[in-house]
Amino acid sequence: MxxxxxxxxxxxxxxxTAPDLAYALNLQRQLHGLAAMPENEIRPYASHGSTGLLKVGFGIDKQHPEFADYVSEYLSLYGQVFDRDxxxxxxxxxxxxxxxxxxxxxxxxxxxxxxxxxxxxxxxxxxxxxxxxxxxxxxxxxxxxxxxxxxxxxxxxxxxxxxxxxxxxxxxxxxxxxxxxxxxxxxxxxxxxxxxxxxxxxxxxxxxxxxxxxxx
The missing domain is CATH 3.40.50.1000 (HAD superfamily/HAD-like)
Structure with missing residues (x-):
């Protein structure tokens, strides 16, 4: 062609960008009292935006009553580390x-x-x-x-x-x-x-x- x-x-x-996306997700999990996930478990979902990341990180989707709050929190954390590496x-x-x-x-x-x-x-x-x-x-x-x-x-x-x-x-x-x-x-x-x-x-x-x- x-x-x-x-x-x-x-x-x-x-x-x-998966390492930084995963790093932000693990920061968020830490805030919620959860252990860090291995990056290789998060990596396959890194192209699916905050929706996909929150699904793998917290098992929630758009139907969750606090989904918008989780998205806002994640994007705030990602904004602090998105250009880390x-x-x-x-x-x-x-x-x-x-x-x-x-x-x-x-x-x-x-x-x-x-x-x-x-x-x-x-x-x-x-x-x-x-x-x-x-x-x-x-x-x-x-x-x-x-x-x-x-x-x-x-x-x-x-x-x-x-x-x-x-x-x-x-x-x-x-x-x-x-x-x-x-x-x-x-x-x-x-x-x-x-x-x-x-x-x-x-x-x-x-x-x-x-x-x-x-x-x-």
Whole structure:
């Protein structure tokens, strides 16, 4: 395939933020008198936002009467540690360098709010390389809605059919397909045992970032 624009999800696709997401969840568990959970138990749910993290950390969902309070508490704690140690996935910097050499534009479309996303990109030195950053609070409907992806295309002047979207969650693939883009699953990301990526009907799967370069 020959896309002219590559868009990435942030958490679990471009950047490994699971250690900091898990650290914040364990801080919250500590506040509630619970023992810390191993990071590897939290990691598969790190792409599912506070909803997924609270489900694994406290066994609660949106039906819980205090769910909104738990979300607020978690986001407050995460806000204190979110830039503690974010890392690009192994091989990602080489991929981005190759994009620069080939004049391939890339951007990020994430459900993560800008107050976290923009500082993360800056800390990793990606802000100037990234052609656009569309965050969850920049749009009226987050993924699986295609709104953010289409916004990125409009902003950069590309057609969806000339764009590929890479993500590690089913909603990423749903959003990409709804937008009319080529879709790629980042199998190295935060997939749980319950995920069935073969059923997401993406165009491709990659098991390490460098493989994306072979598809473009």
């Amino acid at each position: 020959h896309p002219t624009l590559v868009l990435f999800d942030l958490d679990g696709t471009l950047v490994d 974010p890392q690009l996935f192994g091989g990602m910097q080489d991929l981005l360098n190759s994009f620069a050499q080939q004049n391939i534009l890339w951007g990020v479309v994430t459900n993560k709010h800008r107050q976290f996303s923009q500082p993360l990109m800056s800390k990793l030195g990606l802000s100037e390389q990234c052609a656009c950053l569309i965050c969850g609070d920049d749009v009226s409907q987050p993924k699986p809605s295609p709104e953010g992806l289409l916004t990125a295309c409009d902003k950069l002047g590309f057609l969806p059919k000339d764009t590929v979207y890479v993500g590690d969650a089913e909603r990423d693939i749903q959003a990409g397909k709804a937008a009319g883009m080529r879709t790629v699953i980042a199998m190295y990301g935060y997939l749980s045992e319950q995920d069935m990526p073969q059923q997401w009907l993406a165009d491709n799967m990659i098991y390490q970032p460098q493989e994306l370069g072979l598809l473009i």
